[in-house]
Amino acid sequence: MSNEITYMLNKQLEALIAGETNMIANLSNASALLTEQFSNINWAGFYLWDVSDNELILGPFQGKVACIRIREGEGVCGTALQEQQSLVVDDVHLFPGHIACDAASQSEIVVPMIKNGKKIGVLDMDAPVKNRFTEKDRLMLEEFVEVLLKHLNI
Template identity: 65%
Template sequence: MTKKATYSLTIKQLSAIIGDETNFIANFSNAAALLFENLPSINWAGFYLYEPASDELVLGPFQGKVACIRIQLGKGVCGTAFVKKESIFVEDVNQFPGHIACDAASQSEIVVPLVKDGRAIGVLDIDAPITNRFDEIDQKYLEEFVNILLDSSSI
């Protein structure tokens, strides 16, 4: 199956799984599991959510190995994408200044900010154990995936 076909199927599955459910924890949990199961050559998929009290990103629903719990805004790929409100894909995380290595096996990463009503509320983070795993196709479809998820969830 091509990358585009995989994403098209994954997005259809997300819509079917979410249905009329609005609980964001349930929806984000299933979304992380769906990405982890459907996307080839990844080793982590999940969410970091903004916590106003600490002004940090805090680990949310995910699939994969144990992860960093808190990320400072502007730090690493997640904190940078959150502050910029822009998706970032990194071909080789070892070349990203300030990369936060939760899992030494991760070699590339893509982070898509979660922006609802103009307000950044977190990020989708996906890691891969190979370099050059992510590209503009991943970014396009993951941004669509995130928009469907945010439109369906009360957060």
Template identity: 65%
Template sequence: MFAKTAYAGDRQQQYEMLSKQLDALLTGEPNVMANLSNASALLNQFFDRINWVGFYMMDGNELVLGPFQGLPACIRIPVGRGVCGSTVTKKETIIVPDVHAFPGHIACDAASQSEIVVPLIKNGEVFGVLDIDSPEKNRFQKEDQQGLEHFVSILMKHI
């Protein structure tokens, strides 16, 4: 699954290594934009079979494109719309096995087939979301959700 990495072992161990790398990379850096940029680059290096990874940040009643790796993307997403906007409303991770079956899906990249979106929560409020797309259906599983939620918890210590 993680062909871009040199790590051996199961997914949980790989995600644990990824989170440790993130923590070491961000320690001592107070700039939010720099930390989000490095987090998206680290995830892009870590995953295979994805076509977009990045962040959308809250700005009033909408999400605005933040640091990412991939093709140009939608700039603004209203809260409650698409997978990212729904994640803000629910304040929980959403895994979409087939984006074409998700009501109101916003297609920024026609190649995307599946998606996982993890909320970034700070002081009980959604600060933004981590969005990862794949050109394969059913790309993301429960193990990915658990690993990415842990990754985000480490990230939020540096935000």
């Protein structure tokens, strides 16, 4: 995605969530926006960190049914959160410990959501083709998460 597309996506996100304090509503609209703007994906959504259980819990998303709980360090989502860095996986079947929530998923990108050192969760996107996500997608989604976190009242 180009810088102009990134800028427009983030402006759309800000317009959707500005002034709204409900995290679930904001994450729901964010996942819908990503689904509208990205082609060739089959899942876009969030897993939220549950401090009491020390695991990720399914949050707002667009796509087929999904795994509900993911432990830190497990699968792409849990690994990205544990390492606190984005992961682009070209072929999920080659990722050690990949959790197959949807057998159609072939590639994945996960961006951790950390605010003021506090784990919030992850943004997760899946695609039904290999090599779907690029370095530009990673940078764009990291900016998207920054905008989102700035507006989340947490």
